[in-house]
Amino acid sequence: MKWWRLIDFIMVNRLKEIIIPNLIPDSLPLREQDRAFLQRLAEKIHGSGFVTPAVFFLEMTKPLALLGSHALVFFGPVLNAFIQSENYYRTVQVFEESANIELLLQMIEALEINAKVNTGDNHE
Numbered sequence: 001m002k003w004w005r006l007i008d009f010i011m012v013n014r015l016k017e018i019i020i021p022n023l024i025p026d027s028l029p030l031r032e033q034d035r036a037f038l039q040r041l042a043e044k045i046h047g048s049g050f051v052t053p054a055v056f057f058l059e060m061t062k063p064l065a066l067l068g069s070h071a072l073v074f075f076g077p078v079l080n081a082f083i084q085s086e087n088y089y090r091t092v093q094v095f096e097e098s099a100n101i102e103l104l105l106q107m108i109e110a111l112e113i114n115a116k117v118n119t120g121d122n123h124e
Contacts, residue, residue: 042107
């Protein structure tokens with residue numbers, strides 16, 4: 001392992017220790033399973049390779065989060081007829097706040113940075 005990769009790795013891990021515990025303020029009513037759901041969603045987005053379009057879409061729709069969640073509640077009975085989801089309404093509540101969308105964005109970006117450090121790609 002080259003010395004600069006080792007330094008990058010140490011710096012990124014130290015930043016993770018400092019930043020990640022402070023991502024979720026105490027005022028947000030997120031449960032542990034909601035955090036796990038957002039992390040799984042971030043990993044699926046990162047694994048699909050559509051990180052940039054997903055980040056652009058989430059950034060564009062963040063101001064409309066409340067309106068979108070109300071639309072999902074309105075169409076909930078129709079959607080639940082086709083999609084059997086036990087946590088549909090809890091998911092709608094999670095995405096109701098733009099702070100949770102920001103948390104999802106930060107999780108996606110952290111996965112992307114971690115992947116770049118592991119592959120040694122330091123270029124933007």
